[in-house]
Amino acid sequence: MTIMIGDKIRDLRNQKRMSQTELSKILHVSQQTVTKWETGKAEPSSSAVTNIANYFNVSADYLLGRKAKKQQKQVDIKNDPIVLSYGGKPASKEDMEVIKAILARHQN
Structure with a gap:
């Protein structure tokens, strides 16, 4: 109904x-x-x-009467193997800091 x-x-x-x-x-x-x-x-x-x-x-x-949208899945970049590598190479600490900064900007 x-x-x-x-x-x-x-x-x-x-x-x-x-x-x-x-x-x-x-x-x-x-x-x-x-x-x-x-x-x-x-x-x-x-x-x-x-x-x-x-x-x-x-x-x-x-x-x-619309249902709330599902929240997007949170990605834990510290433990996500997809985020920790690019082109088959492990991401450096510097790369991880850049990724964190980009994600932080897009979450606000």
């Missing part, structure tokens, strides 16, 4: 014990618009999704 964005909006609103009117004022839309979102008769615009996510401190992916 797929949960619609309207269900998420309603659940988040109810958790804060807010009325549709209160939420509509915060988001600068009409109460009827919030009703349409929650009943599935309309979908919020991308800017409205952003505003909703920001207000409720959730991600847009959460509102859209």
